Amino acid sequence: MTDSELVRFPLAGGGSVLVEVTEVPGVSRAGRTGRVLQEARDTFEQAVAGVRDAAASALAQFTSMTRAPDEVELKFGLKLDAEAGAVIARTGVQGQFEVKLRWRRDNGPLEEEVVEEGD
Numbered sequence: 001m002t003d004s005e006l007v008r009f010p011l012a013g014g015g016s017v018l019v020e021v022t023e024v025p026g027v028s029r030a031g032r033t034g035r036v037l038q039e040a041r042d043t044f045e046q047a048v049a050g051v052r053d054a055a056a057s058a059l060a061q062f063t064s065m066t067r068a069p070d071e072v073e074l075k076f077g078l079k080l081d082a083e084a085g086a087v088i089a090r091t092g093v094q095g096q097f098e099v100k101l102r103w104r105r106d107n108g109p110l111e112e113e114v115v116e117e118g119d
Contacts, residue, residue, distance in 0.1 A: 006037045007082045009044035017044050019080045038082045047085035051078060069101035
């Protein structure tokens, strides 16, 4: 059985949200079994703010292209940690994020292009 811990992230407006995080295989704390509740260092909003800012920055880059796409899709996973907050997690075998840009050709169907899968 994989040990997991619950991390409580306080919400800026009051209350909190519990997030289950899985421990790294091969690393365990002595005398620990099952779930442990840990308090996050930052609020949930502070934890995801950095990832939000990174997504906004990436979106700005694609929408400022000479021929801006009609649609931009950014796909990435978030991993929450009590100490680090939110980080962009590996979403598949190849990378942490996927970017899809779509253009309409003379009001016709969308053309889709996968631009980047980053590591």
